[in-house]
Amino acid sequence: MMPPDLQRKLGLFPLTNIVIANMIGAGIFTTSGLLIADLVDPILMIVLWIAGGFIAFCGAIAYGRLGAAFPQAGGEYVFLSNLYHPLLGFLSGWTSFVVGFSAPIAASSIGFSEYLNRAFPFLFQWTFLADDSLVPARTFAVLVIILFTAIHMRGIDTGARVQNYLTVLKVGLIVVLILGGLSFGDGDYGHLSDHGEFSFGFGGWKTIGLSLMWIMFAYSGWNASTYVGAEVRNPEKILPRSLLVGTAIVILLYVGLNVTFIYALSPGEMSGVISVGGLAMGALFGSSMETLSSVLISFALFSSLSAFIILGPRVYYAMARDGVFFKSVAYVHPKYEVPTRSIALQGVIAAVMVLSGTFDQILTFMGFSLGIFPLFAVFGVFRLKGRVENGRMSVPGRFAPAFYVLISLSILILAYLERPLESSIALGTVVVGVPLYYLLKQRSNGPKTT
Numbered sequence: 376m377m378p379p380d381l382q383r384k385l386g387l388f389p390l391t392n393i394v395i396a397n398m399i400g401a402g403i404f405t406t407s408g409l410l411i412a413d414l415v416d417p418i419l420m421i422v423l424w425i426a427g428g429f430i431a432f433c434g435a436i437a438y439g440r441l442g443a444a445f446p447q448a449g450g451e452y453v454f455l456s457n458l459y460h461p462l463l464g465f466l467s468g469w470t471s472f473v474v475g476f477s478a479p480i481a482a483s484s485i486g487f488s489e490y491l492n493r494a495f496p497f498l499f500q501w502t503f504l505a506d507d508s509l510v511p512a513r514t515f516a517v518l519v520i521i522l523f524t525a526i527h528m529r530g531i532d533t534g535a536r537v538q539n540y541l542t543v544l545k546v547g548l549i550v551v552l553i554l555g556g557l558s559f560g561d562g563d564y565g566h567l568s569d570h571g572e573f574s575f576g577f578g579g580w581k582t583i584g585l586s587l588m589w590i591m592f593a594y595s596g597w598n599a600s601t602y603v604g605a606e607v608r609n610p611e612k613i614l615p616r617s618l619l620v621g622t623a624i625v626i627l628l629y630v631g632l633n634v635t636f637i638y639a640l641s642p643g644e645m646s647g648v649i650s651v652g653g654l655a656m657g658a659l660f661g662s663s664m665e666t667l668s669s670v671l672i673s674f675a676l677f678s679s680l681s682a683f684i685i686l687g688p689r690v691y692y693a694m695a696r697d698g699v700f701f702k703s704v705a706y707v708h709p710k711y712e713v714p715t716r717s718i719a720l721q722g723v724i725a726a727v728m729v730l731s732g733t734f735d736q737i738l739t740f741m742g743f744s745l746g747i748f749p750l751f752a753v754f755g756v757f758r759l760k761g762r763v764e765n766g767r768m769s770v771p772g773r774f775a776p777a778f779y780v781l782i783s784l785s786i787l788i789l790a791y792l793e794r795p796l797e798s799s800i801a802l803g804t805v806v807v808g809v810p811l812y813y814l815l816k817q818r819s820n821g822p823k824t825t
Contacts, residue, residue, distance in 0.1 A: 386608055386613065387613050387616060387617055387620075388539070389539055390600045390613060390614070390617040391600075391616075391617040391620050391621045392539050392542040392543070392621075393542075393599050393600055393617075393621075393682050393685065393686070394596060394597065394599045394600050394617050394618060394620075394621030394622065394625075395542055395546065395621045395624055395625055396541065396542040396545065396596075396678040396679055396681065396682035397595075397596030397599035397679060397682040397683065397686065398431075398593075398594055398595070398596035398597060398599070398621065398622070398625045398679075399545060399546070399549070399596075399625055399628065399629075399675075399678070399679060400479065400482075400483050400486070400593075400596070400676060400678070400679025400680070400682075400683075401479070401482040401483045401485070401486035401676060401679065402482075402589070402590075402592050402593025402594070402595070403593045403628075403629055403632060404486060404490070404650075404651070404652045404672055404675075404676065405482075405486050405489065405649045405650070405651070406589050406590070406592070406593055406738070407420070407633055407636050407645065407651050408645045408646060408647055408648035408649060408651040408654075409589065409647065409649070409738075410423075410586050410589060410590070411642050411645050411646055412646040412647045413582050413585070413586060414573060414582065414583075414586055415570055415571030415572070415573055415642060416570040416571065416573045416642075417566060417567050417569070417570060417637045417642055418567060418570070419570075419573060420586075420633065420637075421630065421633055421634065421637070423583065423586055423587055423590055424590060424629055424630055424633050425626075425630055426587065426590075427587055427590035427591055427593070427594050428594060428622075428625070428626035428629060428630070429626075430587075430591065430594075430778075430779060430782055430783065431591070431594040431597040431622055431625075431626070432597070432619070432622050432623065432626065432775075433774075433775040433776070433778050433779040434597055434598065434749060434753055434775075434779045434783075435597045435598065435618040435619055435621075435622040436618075436619065436775040436776070437752075437753040437756045437775055437776040437779060438597070438598045438601055438618055438752070438753070439614060439615030439616075439618045439619060440615070440756050440759060441454045441601065441752060441755065441756065441759070442600065442601040442610065442614035442615060442618070443610065443611040443612075443614055443615055444759055445457060446610030446611065446614060447693065450471075450598060450601040450686075450689075450690060451464070451467040451468075451471070451598075451601075451690075451748045451749065451751075451752045452464045452465070452467050452468035452471070452690050452693055452694055453693060454601075454752045454755055455467050455748065455751055455752060455755065456697070458752075458755035458758045458759075459751065459755065459758075461697070461699060461812075462809070462812055463748075463751060464694075464699075465694065465699045465700075465808065465812045465815075466748070466805055466808045466809070466812070467748035467751075467752075468690050468691065468693070468694045468699075468700070469805070469807075469808035469811065469812070470744055470747065470748060470804060470805055470808065471687060471690045471691075472687075472690070472691055472700075472721075472724070473724070473804055474740065474741055474744040474745070474801070474804060475687070475690075475741075475744065475745055476683045476684075476686060476687025476690070476721060476725075477687065477721055477724040477725040477728055478725075478728055478737050478740065478741040478744075479592075479595070479679070479680075479683050479741065480520060480680055480683045480684060480687075480721070480722075480725035480728075481516070481520075481725045481726075481728035481729045481737055482737050482738060482741065483676045483679050483680040483683070484515075484516035484517070484519045484520050484676075484680060484725070484729055485512075485513075485516050485729060485737070486649070486650075486673075486676050487515070487516065487519055487673045487674075487676045487677070487680070488512040488513070488515045488516045488673075489512075489649050489650045489673075490650050490652070490653055490669045490670070490672045490673035490676070491515060491669070491670070491673045492512060492650075493650045493653045493654075493665070493666075493669040494653065494665075494666045494667075494669035494670045494673065495666075495670075498511065498515075513729050513730055516729045517726045517729055517730065519677070519680065520680070520722050520725050520726050520729070521722065521726070523677065523680055523681050523684050524684055524718055524719060524721070524722035526681070527681070527684045527685055527713065527718055528708075528711065528713065528715045528718050528719065529711055529713075541675075541677055541678035541681055542678050542682075544675065544678070545675040545678045545679075546624070546628070548671050548672070548675050549628050549631075549632055549675075550628070552632065552635060552652070552656065552668065553628070553631040553632055553634075553635050556635040556638065556639060556655070556656070556659050557631075557634070557635055557638060559660075560635075560638065560639060560656075560658075560659030560660060561658075561659055561660070562635075562638035562639045562658070562659055563638065563641075564638060566637050566638065566639075566640065566641050566642070567637060569641050569642055569643075570642060571642070580789060581789050581790075581792050581793040582793065583789065584785065584786050584787075584788070584789020584790045584792075584793060585789065585790045585793040585794060587786045587789075587790075588742040588743065588746060588786050588787070588790040589738060589739075589742055591742065591745070591746060591783075591786065592738060592741060592742040592745060593629070594622075594625070594629075595745050596679075596682070597618060597621070597622045597625075598618065598749065598752075599618075599621075599682065599686055600614055600617040600618055600621075601614065601618075632652075635655065636651055636652070636655045638659075639654075639655035639656070639658045639659045640654065640655055640658055644658070650669060650672075652668060652669070652672045653665050653666075653668050653669030653672060656668035656669075684718065684721065684722070687717075687721045688713075688714045688717035688718040688720075688721055689714070689717075691704045691714070691717040691720070691721070692704060692705055692707070692714040692717050695717075698815075698816070699812060699815050699816060700815060701815075703716055704716055704717045704720065705717075736797070739794055739797040739798075740797050740800055740801055742790070743787065743790055743791070743794075743797060743798045743801040743802075744801040744804065744805075746783055746786065746787050746790075747787070747801075747805065749779075749783065750779075750780055750783055750784060750787075753776045753779045753780055753783075754776065754780050756776040757773075757776065
């Protein structure tokens with residue numbers, strides 16, 4: 376008996392929620408303190424957050440075209456396999472398998488632990504396994520991964536409902552933090568002019584490139600709904616709308632949240648702090664609000680972690696169905712109608728990352744890895760047939776992908792020059808996939824383009 380296919384059940388609201396939830400996660404709540412340590416200028420940091428949002432929006436325009444053209448599960452894997460070659464599609468899926476989803480899940484779970492530690496440090500002081508809080512922090516992170524992996528193995532309907540509630544709560548929390556902090560908090564807009572000397576020489580541009588790469592990690596997810604294309608009703612209309620609406624909402628929230636952080640804290644106070652949201656609320660309203668907001672933010676990170684757990688397994692499922700990944704990963708549970716083995720495998724990989732890497736290592740490695748294949752996919756818009764008029768693409772349709780490709784490539788080059796070790800490891804991960812592709816291909820009847 377053949378296993379069932381994925382069913383088209385998702386409409387615009389849950390699909391937009393998946394985009395928003397996938398974008399708003401560990402990045403916005405953890406990177407601003409790291410960014411200001413290098414940039415030393417709050418205005419420059421806000422400008423880069425706006426620039427990153429515009430880059431993501433251009434990417435969303437391009438992915439809207441691609442998602443409408445290929446409304447299937449798998450995202451970049453499907454796009455690249457059809458537009459270029461199955462090998463390139465496999466490499467994108469392989470990178471997603473190792474890094475693209477498992478690493479953000481790990482980062483979100485670590486972010487949860489950081490905020491929970493700020494709120495309740497006594498929870499992290501049991502030391503019968505270690506001399507510091509590292510073991511309990513990682514234990515909490517792994518338990519969260521196990522919990523949400525189990526939830527999403529129960530079906531897309533259950534998972535989507537949980538996702539909707541978490542996303543609405545998270546967006547509401549951010550709006551309250553922004554409006555409450557700027558309206559009633561004890562902050563100072565003078566922090567905007569409190570900055571060090573930033574050099575715009577070559578070294579400074581490398582720092583900007585690395586900073587934008589981290590910011591683009593925070594915006595990653597603007598392409599999220601394309602990964603569940605096979606489960607979307609009327610994908611030609613709903614997919615592009617979900618990408619554009621979700622990305623636009625997140626840009627507004629990110630800029631507002633960073634203005635709130637800077638209003639609350641001087642650059643020196645934020646510098647290097649991972650749980651910057653809790654610290655900012657404490658500065659604006661006192662220690663009790665720091666505890667409360669840290670708890671709320673830690674649980675808000677559940678939403679992005681949950682979204683990644685939904686999306687990643689659909690990539691592995693699509694690869695396995697095409698014969699270029701382990702066949703068992705294509706298994707769809709006959710009752711829950713989701714790729715349960717794929718979901719479980721991703722949870723295991725994410726848990727291993729939590730246990731073996733620091734937040735900074737995961738962030739840098741992940742940021743570079745996530746920037747590679749969207750470049751090829753966005754450029755693929757120019758290869759789409761039936762998307763031109765009178766032999767030429769319209770100006771908006773041509774500008775957005777061209778701008779995205781040019782700027783994103785520049786970011787990767789600058790980031791590589793600034794952090795060659797982590798970037799080389801990311802490239803090495805991609806290269807390892809080449810012999811694996813041909814090995815898996817030999818064991819099957821060969822990949823089938825969809």
